[in-house]
Amino acid sequence: MDDPPAPARSPRAPAPAERRILMRALSDPILKVQNLTMRFGGLVAVNDLTFTAGRGDITALIGPNGAGKTTVFNCITGFYKPTTGRMALRHGTIDIDAHVERLTDTPNDHLTSADGSLYLLERMPDFHVSARAKVARTFQNIRLFSGMTVLENLMVAQHNPLMVASNWTIGGLLGFAGFRKREKAAIESAKYWLEKTKLIDRADDPAGDLPYGDQRRLEIARAMCTEPVLLCLDEPAAGLNPRESLELNALLRSIRDDHGTSLLLIEHDMSVVMEISDHVVVLDYGTKISDGTPDQVKSDPKVIAAYLGAEDEAEVEKIEAEVGL
Amino acid sequence: MMMEAPAREPVNFAGLLKDAVLAAAIAFGLFSLLLGLKTDQTLNNQMVLVPRPGLLATVVGLVFVGRFLIGYWQAINAGKIKKRKAAATPLALKIEKYGTAAFVGFLFVYPMMVLGTAGPSGAIKWIDNFGIQILIYIMLGWGLNIVVGLAGLLDLGYVAFYAVGAYSYALLATSEPVKEFMAGLVGPTFWPLWAFWICLPVAGILAAFWGVLLGFPVLRLRGDYLAIVTLAFGEIIRLVLINWVEFSGGYAGISSIPRPSFFGVPFNATESGFAATFGLEFTPIYRTIFLFYVILVLALITAVVSTRLRRLPVGRAWEALREDEIACRSLGINTVNTKLTAFAIGAMFGGFAGAFFAARQGFISPESFVFLESAQILAIVVLGGMGSLLGVVIASIMLVGGVELLRELDFLKAYFGDNFDPAQYRMLIFGACMVLMMLWKPRGLISVREPSVFLKEKKAVSSDLVKEGHG
Numbered sequence A: 001m002d003d004p005p006a007p008a009r010s011p012r013a014p015a016p017a018e019r020r021i022l023m024r025a026l027s028d029p030i031l032k033v034q035n036l037t038m039r040f041g042g043l044v045a046v047n048d049l050t051f052t053a054g055r056g057d058i059t060a061l062i063g064p065n066g067a068g069k070t071t072v073f074n075c076i077t078g079f080y081k082p083t084t085g086r087m088a089l090r091h092g093t094i095d096i097d098a099h100v101e102r103l104t105d106t107p108n109d110h111l112t113s114a115d116g117s118l119y120l121l122e123r124m125p126d127f128h129v130s131a132r133a134k135v136a137r138t139f140q141n142i143r144l145f146s147g148m149t150v151l152e153n154l155m156v157a158q159h160n161p162l163m164v165a166s167n168w169t170i171g172g173l174l175g176f177a178g179f180r181k182r183e184k185a186a187i188e189s190a191k192y193w194l195e196k197t198k199l200i201d202r203a204d205d206p207a208g209d210l211p212y213g214d215q216r217r218l219e220i221a222r223a224m225c226t227e228p229v230l231l232c233l234d235e236p237a238a239g240l241n242p243r244e245s246l247e248l249n250a251l252l253r254s255i256r257d258d259h260g261t262s263l264l265l266i267e268h269d270m271s272v273v274m275e276i277s278d279h280v281v282v283l284d285y286g287t288k289i290s291d292g293t294p295d296q297v298k299s300d301p302k303v304i305a306a307y308l309g310a311e312d313e314a315e316v317e318k319i320e321a322e323v324g325l
Numbered sequence B: 001m002m003m004e005a006p007a008r009e010p011v012n013f014a015g016l017l018k019d020a021v022l023a024a025a026i027a028f029g030l031f032s033l034l035l036g037l038k039t040d041q042t043l044n045n046q047m048v049l050v051p052r053p054g055l056l057a058t059v060v061g062l063v064f065v066g067r068f069l070i071g072y073w074q075a076i077n078a079g080k081i082k083k084r085k086a087a088a089t090p091l092a093l094k095i096e097k098y099g100t101a102a103f104v105g106f107l108f109v110y111p112m113m114v115l116g117t118a119g120p121s122g123a124i125k126w127i128d129n130f131g132i133q134i135l136i137y138i139m140l141g142w143g144l145n146i147v148v149g150l151a152g153l154l155d156l157g158y159v160a161f162y163a164v165g166a167y168s169y170a171l172l173a174t175s176e177p178v179k180e181f182m183a184g185l186v187g188p189t190f191w192p193l194w195a196f197w198i199c200l201p202v203a204g205i206l207a208a209f210w211g212v213l214l215g216f217p218v219l220r221l222r223g224d225y226l227a228i229v230t231l232a233f234g235e236i237i238r239l240v241l242i243n244w245v246e247f248s249g250g251y252a253g254i255s256s257i258p259r260p261s262f263f264g265v266p267f268n269a270t271e272s273g274f275a276a277t278f279g280l281e282f283t284p285i286y287r288t289i290f291l292f293y294v295i296l297v298l299a300l301i302t303a304v305v306s307t308r309l310r311r312l313p314v315g316r317a318w319e320a321l322r323e324d325e326i327a328c329r330s331l332g333i334n335t336v337n338t339k340l341t342a343f344a345i346g347a348m349f350g351g352f353a354g355a356f357f358a359a360r361q362g363f364i365s366p367e368s369f370v371f372l373e374s375a376q377i378l379a380i381v382v383l384g385g386m387g388s389l390l391g392v393v394i395a396s397i398m399l400v401g402g403v404e405l406l407r408e409l410d411f412l413k414a415y416f417g418d419n420f421d422p423a424q425y426r427m428l429i430f431g432a433c434m435v436l437m438m439l440w441k442p443r444g445l446i447s448v449r450e451p452s453v454f455l456k457e458k459k460a461v462s463s464d465l466v467k468e469g470h471g
């Protein structure tokens, strides 16, 4: 965690075509969601959803309000137990398809082999999804520890390694050197993310005192402090002004490129989605209606119909013009 | 953060008057029977009702004036923008730091000071009733502070752990089999002399164990439910102690509990006693002074441990839990275990305090562990400002010391007649304190939070931002 902050990238992104050859969902998946269904009583919030997120990709999950996007996140991160379905996540290069059936037949929630580990997220309690499977998330309505300082927020995120270093509190209470060293490292790691999110000057201020845009970035920094392999962001650009939104794009790209963290992104702001995502999955009323590169999805008539509301032709044209069709 | 103060609205006197009249009317309705009429017996044993219009009018008048003044005070303050942080908070941190150090220094010389001014016979009361009594509550307040102030878990049954500690010590120290076993092992004089020092950690561990045992089923509950179940747990422990007579002696309690020795030297008038050993003249004050220092050290251990815990990952997780439990889980924190540790450590300090209490009294019964005790300890934590160690100290002095002071007001009998017992007004003071606090400082006396770690500068966090937890 001592590497210097990556040089600021130009906010102007390269054109999609040269950006990435192809999304990696098929060749190098990190998460496979299969037949995920979530019912709330009679309401089917997510309906038989199957998709794959590639390692090193920014995968966007989009759809109109109430389409079930947040519900998908809550299932992946263990906050909801899905009604049916399977969510397999891998660390390393273990072949998901070759092992997942075998793992499903056991009562275990993970399996480790020489080339990595495979996790069944639907079997894990929420805190294990973060601690073991290394999936971090942010929330649509920001959830910071508002009465704690910015730095403290990032220290809480490193709870598990610090807990081990403090010998489950005993060593920490006695002031062992090992713990103090580990705590310094944790502060350094927090500093790194504060610099990256441009919050370093506010490190000692209470998180609840930050302006909205800073709070959104702090939540991302906090999630990154858990060193995730997959970061799930629920509408990170909501409420940001255009400049902040551009900066966010650069931050997300840097997370993807410099940290090897794959991203799963819910976003309403189409300019953000089209600009930075490698792969887009579109939900409508809980059902997947399209899946592909941003360009493919953008020109999918089903998406246009569902997303923009096909009744009002004039409005469709207006918005199409905005999106750049 | 400085903003222009908005033009202040004129105070709405008509509204205030209406409010005050309403409050007076409610008071009249409430008190017309309670205070306005008194039952009395005539000489030929007849029951008569004596009307007391004067008293009733005074009380209703006071309510009217009080409500009006409070409303007026709130109205003139409503326009002011609450200043957050600004210059006041670093000062608050300084007060907390130096105030605590000065207070601890004062406590160490307190017994000598009192001894010097009041003499050996007068000093006992001041050291025992004020010093020891307040310190017990400070320690209990600091213990409960871990659960309520840091972890944000509303525990209304804290006295249960106090009871577990007290009974653990009392039962172990007076148990015949243990005494015989120890006599066979290291001689007959050993156990009565050392029982306290051996049982003290045992009492703490047993209380922590009970904390975990209670925690397992209960900590899934949140908010009001948690409060109610912990309250019930406190009552269950007390009822078991009352009804399981063979085990705990029931209402009669346990008596002749061995007193702590000076690390093996008893406080008595014998040859081998403390006074004789150190060539002093025997008086009971030495034991009292020693007990004072024992509870002082126990309380300081509580303070040091809870201060250190706050800066460790576990303490930070407690506070994070109070702020947002869902966010905690999204960061991989096992919230059930974290809550359990808060419960267990809080209970452990309650257990230590309980063992000390039993040793100091020499006699315990379930009467000492009623719900009112839990309420008083909780009041101390809330009044002090949740999470603040110094706040707990001030609140303990106010509430416990205030009540003890009431006993000193015997001269008031001259005005109110011989039946007047100032100590009876304890609850009234209690209530008045709470009402005033809620009006004046709803987040407690010390209402800033000190960050557990900082990069450049330690800035206090205003209590407006700090959450209270949700169970």
Ligand SMILES: Nc1ncnc2c1ncn2[C@@H]1O[C@H](COP(=O)(O)OP(=O)(O)OP(=O)(O)O)[C@@H](O)[C@H]1O
Residues within 6 Å of the ligand: A040, A043, A045, A063, A064, A065, A066, A067, A068, A069, A070, A071, A072, A140
């Ligand atoms: N805990 C719940 N209990 C009952 N219904 C729920 C629950 N959570 C979500 N829903 C319902 O599921 C549907 C999908 O909700 P969800 O929050 O996933 O939508 P979303 O795509 O995130 O929408 P938005 O863009 O507005 O955030 C909605 O109809 C919602 O009311």
Ligand SMILES: [Mg+2]
Residues within 6 Å of the ligand: A069, A070, A071, A140
């Ligand atoms: Mg949503």
